[in-house]
Amino acid sequence: MAKLSLSSFLLLFVFCTSCMGRPLPSSLPSPLPCTNHKFPDGKSFVACKDLTLLNSFLHWNYYPSSGTVDIAFRKIVETNSNNNPRWVAWAINPTSTGMVGSQALVAFKNPDGTLSSYSSPITSYNTVLQKGNLSFPVYDISALSDGNEIVIFATIKLPNNSTVVNHLWQQGPLLPGNVLGMHELSGDNVESFGTLDFFSGKIETSKGGVTKKKATVKNVHGFLNAISWGILMPTGAILARHCLAYVIGVAGWGTGLWLGRKSSGVEYKGHECIGCTLFALATIQVVVGRFCRPNKQHIRRIYWELFHYAVGYGTIILGIINIYKGLNILEPGKSVWRIAYTVIIIALGCIAAVLEAITWILVWMRNKARVEVEAGCVAQDGTSSPTGRVAIP
Secondary structure, three states: OHHHHHHHHHHHHHHHHHHOOOOOHHHOOOOOOOOOOOOHHHOOOOEEEEOOOOOEEEEEEEEOOOOEEEEEEEEEOOOOOOOOOEEEEEEEEOOOOOOOOOEEEEEEEOOOOOEEEEEEEOOOOOOOOOOOOOOOOEEEEEEEEEOOEEEEEEEEEOHHHOOEEEEEEEEEEEEOOOEEOOOOOOHHHHOOEEEEEOOOOOEEEOOHHHHHHHHHHHHHHHHHHHHHHHHHHHHHHHHOOHHHHHHHHHHHHHHHHHHHHHOOOOOOHHHHHHHHHHHHHHHHHHHHHHHOOOOOOOOOHHHHHHHHHHHHHHHHHHHHHHHHHHHHHOOHHHHHHHHHHHHHHHHHHHHHHHHHHHHHHHHHHHHHHHHHHHHHOOOOOOOOOOOOOOOOO
């Protein structure tokens, strides 16, 4: 009996040691979507990662001896609200984490069902992803479509022979004539970037906390600038309170600069240039208006007034235009802000028109009364005063 117990114990020990390092079937983790994918034509890849954003996956084989990597970028393609087909792209940026400077691989399905795939260097934010050579060698670019999925294949010579790269991926609408339209400027489309180490397999994507902080600052930036340049500046022209609008406007301008530095992948040149112009004009207006104003009898007073009014009204007009540009940058769901701001501007315009009309009527009546007094007044003794004014004894 003792021998049987010892034998049983030995058998149990051997069984347990043979199973060490292998979890029981019930504890096996669920495989990531990329790990169980089967490629046609016998293609296989050692490493893969789920990119988590935009339903995308990346597979690769890294060859240290040659410094090259075979990649397969998979993207599940969804049609947009207009039922337009989509283009997909995956890119490496050797110089920064943003869009400009990216070296992209692009693919889309043609109306006849065939696939187009090519390389495209991105040199500006206005790109339509034209064909072109990349800044590093790339070979054997191809694509395939499997149901609602597009896959891009290529062999890449890693830039600077570094296994760690900044990469980004994207999708956008394919317009008639195979024109690649602009991707969306919110949500996952502006967060689909990060760093990738082909050697270790480590991938870091954009940080949601930073994105939320940027979104909060963007709302603060929009609110401050809407209040200052868009509302208080026109109101200041009516109530002569430019300094208040200027102080809040500087705060709004500062938040805009912060957003510009943090949004390396997205840029709005028109909005930015008008904002800087507004800051310069408003600063000039405050300095000239407060410290360089000639007295009313000075021969150059008329030129100062012309400059003052030109800069003032120019600042107001540019401020209103830039607020609308800022509202267009926001998501379509923020259209209620555009409607509210339009109502406010119309109301201010009506108030300004009424007040201007009243002011000119009062000025006309005052001037008319003064002329009548000067022309018809006489001294108490019945003779006109030498100056044409009432002679008071």
